[in-house]
Amino acid sequence: xxxxxxxxxxxxxxxxxxxxxxxxxxxxxxxxxxxxxxxxxxxxxxxxxxxxxxxxxxxxxxxxxxxxxxxxxxxxxxxxxxxxxxxxxxxxxxxxxxxxxxxxxxxxxxxxxxxxxxxxxxxxxxxxxxxxxxxxxxxxxxxxxxxxxxxxxxxxxxxxxxxxxxxxxxxxxxxxxxxxxxxxxxxxxxxxxxxxxxxxxxxxxxxxxxxxxxxxxxxxxxxxxxxxxxxxxxxxxxxxxxxxxxxx
Amino acid sequence: xxxxxxxxxxxxxxxxxxxxxxxxxxxxxxxxxxxxxxxxxxxxxxxxxxxxxxxxxxxxxxxxxxxxxxxxxxxxxxxxxxxxxxxxxxxxxxxxxxxxxxxxxxxxxxxxxxxxxxxxxxxxxxxxxxxxxxxxxxxxxxxxxxxxxxxxxxxxxxxxxxxxxxxxxxxxxxxxxxxxxxxxxxxxxxxxxxxxxxxxxxxxxxxxxxxxxxxxxxxxxxxxxxxxxxxxxxxxxxxxxxxxxxxxxxxxxxxxxxxxxxxxxxxxxxxxxxxxxxxxxxxxxxxxxxxxxxxxxxxxxxxxxxxxxxxxxxxxxxxxxxxxxxxxxxxxxxxxxxxxxxxxxxxxxxxxxxxxxxxxxxxxxx
Numbered sequence: 316x317x318x319x320x321x322x323x324x325x326x327x328x329x330x331x332x333x334x335x336x337x338x339x340x341x342x343x344x345x346x347x348x349x350x351x352x353x354x355x356x357x358x359x360x361x362x363x364x365x366x367x368x369x370x371x372x373x374x375x376x377x378x379x380x381x382x383x384x385x386x387x388x389x390x391x392x393x394x395x396x397x398x399x400x401x402x403x404x405x406x407x408x409x410x411x412x413x414x415x416x417x418x419x420x421x422x423x424x425x426x427x428x429x430x431x432x433x434x435x436x437x438x439x440x441x442x443x444x445x446x447x448x449x450x451x452x453x454x455x456x457x458x459x460x461x462x463x464x465x466x467x468x469x470x471x472x473x474x475x476x477x478x479x480x481x482x483x484x485x486x487x488x489x490x491x492x493x494x495x496x497x498x499x500x501x502x503x504x505x506x507x508x509x510x511x512x513x514x515x516x517x518x519x520x521x522x523x524x525x526x527x528x529x530x531x532x533x534x535x536x537x538x539x540x541x542x543x544x545x546x547x548x549x550x551x552x553x554x555x556x557x558x559x560x561x562x563x
Numbered sequence: 564x565x566x567x568x569x570x571x572x573x574x575x576x577x578x579x580x581x582x583x584x585x586x587x588x589x590x591x592x593x594x595x596x597x598x599x600x601x602x603x604x605x606x607x608x609x610x611x612x613x614x615x616x617x618x619x620x621x622x623x624x625x626x627x628x629x630x631x632x633x634x635x636x637x638x639x640x641x642x643x644x645x646x647x648x649x650x651x652x653x654x655x656x657x658x659x660x661x662x663x664x665x666x667x668x669x670x671x672x673x674x675x676x677x678x679x680x681x682x683x684x685x686x687x688x689x690x691x692x693x694x695x696x697x698x699x700x701x702x703x704x705x706x707x708x709x710x711x712x713x714x715x716x717x718x719x720x721x722x723x724x725x726x727x728x729x730x731x732x733x734x735x736x737x738x739x740x741x742x743x744x745x746x747x748x749x750x751x752x753x754x755x756x757x758x759x760x761x762x763x764x765x766x767x768x769x770x771x772x773x774x775x776x777x778x779x780x781x782x783x784x785x786x787x788x789x790x791x792x793x794x795x796x797x798x799x800x801x802x803x804x805x806x807x808x809x810x811x812x813x814x815x816x817x818x819x820x821x822x823x824x825x826x827x828x829x830x831x832x833x834x835x836x837x838x839x840x841x842x843x844x845x846x847x848x849x850x851x852x853x854x855x856x857x858x859x860x861x862x863x864x865x866x867x868x869x870x871x872x873x874x875x876x877x878x879x880x881x882x883x884x885x886x887x888x889x890x891x892x893x894x895x896x897x898x899x900x901x902x903x904x905x906x907x908x909x910x911x912x913x914x915x916x917x918x919x920x921x922x923x924x925x926x927x928x929x
Contacts, residue, residue, distance in 0.1 A: 373830055375750070391752055400836030410831035414849050423845060424835040476835060 322480060322511055323347040323370060328379035330365055330535075339365040340376065341535035347480070352512045354522040354543070357532035358558060363515045366532065367484050370513065371402040384479070400428055403473030407485040409465040411457035417444070417468055418453045421475045428476070436475075443471040447501050463494030467501050474505075481505065483514040519562060523547055531555045606633050606650030613657025620668045623661025630654035702897040708888050712901060715884025722801045722870045722880060727863050729806025734813025737767045739843070741814070742821045746829070747839060767814070774811035780872045782808055787876040797878040801870065809866050816862060820855035821847060853924050860917040864910055871906070881905060 323346070330340040339362045347353055355363045368374040370381060372388065372395050381388050388398050412420050421443065422436035431439070444450045447467040457465055466486055473481060483502065487495045499521050506512055506525045516522065522529050522543055529546040531539045531554075539552045547563075550556045570584035570591060584591055609630035617623035634651045667677075674680035703709040744764035751757040774782070786804040787797070794800060824847050832842035874883035885902035889895045 371834060373834065396833075396836050396838045399834055402834075404831075404834035406827055406831065406834075408825075408827050410825070410827040412828065412831070412846055412850075414853070424837065427841065427845065428836050473835070 320348045321346045322349050322384060323513075324380075324382040325370075326380045326382075328366070328369060328381065329377045330362075330369060330374060331377045338535045339374075340369065340379075342379070343532075343535070343537055345530065345537060345540065347511065347513060349511055350509050350527075352506045352514065352525050352527045353530060354526035354528070355513065355515045355530045355532060356517070356519070356522060356558075357538075361532045362535040363530075363532045364484055365535075367482050367513060367515050370480075370482055371399050371404060373404075396428075400424075400476055401479045402482060403476060403478035403480070404482045405466070405469050405473055405484065405486045407489050409457075409462070409469045409489075411465055411469055411472070413457050416454050416456055417449070417460075420457070420468065421472045424472070425475050440471075440475055443474055446504075447471055461494060462490045463497045466490065466494075466498045470498070470501055470505070480511045480513065483512065483516065485515050485517065487516065487518055517562065519547070519559075531558065533558075602633065603647035603650060606630050606647050607653065608650070609633070610650040610653030610655075610657055613654055614660055615657075617657055617660035617664040618668065620665045621661075623657055623664060627654045627658035627661060631658070698894060698897055702888055702892050702894060703901075706891075708891065711879070711884035711887050712881065712898075712905070715879055715881040716905060718798060718873075718878065719867065719870050719880040719882075721798060722805060722873065722878075723863070723867045725802040726805035726809055726870070727866055729802065730809025730813045730862070730866070731859065733807065733810030734817055737770065737810065737814035738817035738821065740764055740767050742818050743839070743843075745822075750839075771811050771814065774808055775815075779805070779808050779869055780875055783872065784875055797873075797876055800876065801873050801878050801880075805866060805870060808869075809862060812862055812865075813859065816855050816858045817851065820851035820858075823854055824850050856924065857917050857921045860913065860920060864913050864917070867909060867913070868906060 325343055325345050325347075328340050328343040329338070331338055341362075343362075343366055355366065357363045365374055369376050372381075376389060379389070383398060383401070386393065388395070411417075412423075415423065418437060418440055421440040422431075422433070425431045425436045425439065426433060441450060441453060444453055447470070449464060449467060449471075452460060452464065452468075457468070460468065470481075470486075486502070487498050490498065495518070499518060502512070502514070502521070503525050514521075514526075526543045529541060529543050530537055531546065531552070533554050539546065539550065539555045546555070547559065550559055570587060570589055573584065573587040573589070575584050575586040582591055583589065609626050613623045613627035613630060616626060630650060631654050634647060634654070670677055670680070703712070740760070740763045744760050747760065748757075751760070783801065783804040786807075787800045791800050791803075828846055828850065829842060832846040833839075837845065870880055871882040873880045874886060877883075879887065882902055885898040888898035892898070
């Protein structure tokens with residue numbers, strides 16, 4: 316394995332609550348390479364969201380290390396804010412800023428953190444908006460948008476920071492079924508453009524079509540990890556088999 | 564006991580209290596109970612009695628009450644019976660007559676000759692009303708006494724505005740310390756920063772407990788007679804006392820506003836790479852500001868009224884001004900009423916402002 320391609324390396328990651336009574340993550344080890352689309356699946360409570368949120372330290376792991384571009388980000392000397400500028404995140408509930416227009420939502424971080432001028436940040440934001448077909452909503456407020464539109468905005472808001480990796484935390488779970496497609500399309504285009512993505516989702520179709528690797532988690536552990544084809548057509552573990560039987 | 568009925572559409576026998584036929588869902592005739600007539604008779608009787616006995620204090624009221632209660636307790640069964648309805652009408656009439664009768668009897672017992680009493684009261688009223696211009700002049704014009712009100716109002720405003728500013732400044736600081744501690748206590752990894760924040764949080768907790776746990780008058784007097792005993796600037800002492808007091812309440816309002824913002828907003832700000840301070844500045848506080856603005860305006864209204872106790876330290880604000888006039892003229896009605904009306908007008912004005920504000924905020928975006 317070419318180490319240079321590894322962008323995030325997770326070693327023996329553990330996250331305990333209540334002094335170890337609840338083990339949300341119980342020793343997760345994996346590498347994520349540049350350009351990979353890693354899809355994390357598993358039953359609810361399996362720790363997949365905790366795993367994702369640990370990658371940009373929204374959850375602080377109890378033990379274990381996460382290496383991002385060769386730097387151990389769990390060490391106290393890491394600049395967490397700088398790290399997060401390189402990891403875009405998309406939430407289940409969009410979390411757009413309701414007091415700002417769509418354009419402001421997208422330009423505030425690049426302007427304040429990258430020091431872009433308003434003109435350049437706006438130009439960039441408008442380019443991104445046209446990519447997701449929402450140019451006409453630039454001056455609307457989040458409350459005037461549908462769920463699918465909100466999530467597309469949330470994706471381009473994260474992209475406006477030019478991240479190295481995009482993290483998706485169940486991006487379609489809070490959407491009406493008819494809006495899931497438009498969000499998945501944006502994600503597919505992003506994957507084709509070569510973005511490194513880690514995606515917690517229940518959309519098995521997406522996992523199969525776009526994923527380069529699927530991780531199945533249960534009880535805070537990675538149970539099985541393989542190409543989508545192998546996972547879906549030739550599952551090895553009994554728990555994975557049972558899970559797939561329920562969701563497919 | 565309910566007599567069985569038969570559906571007019573399908574002939575189904577109904578023994579319960581259903582209103583629609585269980586088989587064909589057609590509307591059923593109202594159920595008839597055998598003793599409905601007796602009940603209606605009782606309502607009729609009590610209603611009639613309440614009219615007849617309306618001159619005995621409370622007797623008519625009680626009888627009418629019984630009649631109406633009987634009617635109400637079984638509306639479904641007797642409301643369609645004429646006798647019960649008439650009984651109800653009688654009871655209502657009886658109730659009105661009884662109320663009049665009771666008032667009459669009480670007056671009779673307490674003042675004896677009613678026409679004489681009414682005439683005497685009327686004369687007193689006329690005399691008092693004719694005295695109003697003189698009273699007004701005596702209370703407000705003579706010796707330029709209106710100055711007590713005008714100057715007092717000025718001082719009330721002065722104290723309120725500066726105390727409110729101080730309170731908001733203090734409140735913001737305390738609220739930020741307390742909510743920062745709540746959010747950051749898990750994230751910070753010890754060291755000087757965490758120690759300082761913990762200490763400040765404890766200090767703020769102490770401040771809130773003491774200030775909110777003691778009456779503002781006591782705080783004001785402690786400020787004037789104990790802490791700033793060397794100072795003779797009553798306005799400044801009042802501003803400090805009310806400002807420090809208000810700060811505690813403002814702090815809790817603002818902290819509540821910050822806490823009411825969805826945690827996801829905070830995470831979204833942090834995930835973009837904003838630090839804690841910038842997330843608060845750009846994302847959380849602008850949103851919290853909107854939710855707390857009406858409460859803050861209300862706190863201002865409360866503060867206006869609270870300053871009326873400044874008389875305890877001899878500060879001549881609006882209330883004290885009115886009280887001084889009272890002590891000069893020995894007439895309490897005019898000056899105190901004037902003071903009350905002025906407070907009322909001010910408070911109504913600001914309340915109106917708050918409701919306009921609330922409507923505006925509701926209309927914007929969300």
